[in-house]
């Protein structure tokens with residue numbers, strides 16, 4: 001046999017399945033569970049006899065929204081709650097887990113609607129805090145994301161005594177309208193680390209500022225678990241919707257604090273095999289508004305992918 005014709009054998013490609021680390025805690029928080037329970041209860045009790053409408057996405061997840069629509073709860077998707085209300089002429093209106101501005105509540109009452117409040121108790125606590133701070137003479141700096149419904153609800157409590165900021169740069173540019181003592185609080189679903197940096201800059205600029213960090217426990221626990229798990233995996237998949245603030249923050253903290261690639265997927269169909277080239281261990285977590293069955297399907301799909309070295 002002509003030895004020159006024998007090509008050296010390539011080592012076989014590894015086609016074992018990847019290790020999937022299920023990051024815990026993940027998925028539904030108490031506020032989402034309760035909001036869905038309330039909306040389904042209203043849908044079951046009233047749909048068919050009168051319109052039942054959620055004013056904006058009850059929680060920021062498309063699957064949950066579809067399920068509620070199937071239970072008879074209609075969606076007005078307009079993000080501005082006051083404008084959304086103009087589309088609701090009768091029946092029951094459900095305020096979402098993100099909370100609602102008092103002006104919208106008053107307007108809904110004036111329209112003769114039946115009001116159902118699915119605001120998360122953690123958001124209600126921030127509303128109560130802002131009310132107390134303003135009534136005790138403070139001006140409140142609120143750290144949050146513009147355009148998200150939660151800040152819109154909080155700022156509606158006392159717009160003239162509340163200032164929204166998003167970043168350290170905005171701390172430096174702050175010009176406050178009056179000489180009131182200052183307090184700072186924040187949206188419940190922000191990055192713990194970004195928020196702490198902004199608070200520290202505020203304390204440098206305003207040493208007597210009163211600090212009330214209101215990032216909720218569910219958000220903190222999910223972020224801490226994801227960053228810790230990042231040490232032990234090659235990349236992290238976050239299951240959640242684009243519009244979900246807490247899901248987006250999970251991606252952000254894994255990239256910035258866990259120093260691993262992180263990918264947001266709404267369903268298993270969004271998984272891109274290219275992300276997993278050279279990857280042997282994948283962490284999977286999910287946002288606080290992601291249904292368990294969607295996360296399970298993503299885990300199964302990742303496990304079914306070959307581990308290609």
Ligand code: SF4
Nearest residue numbers: 029031120122188216
């Ligand atoms: S993420 Fe936090 S604030 Fe938002 S619904 Fe869940 S528990 Fe409530």
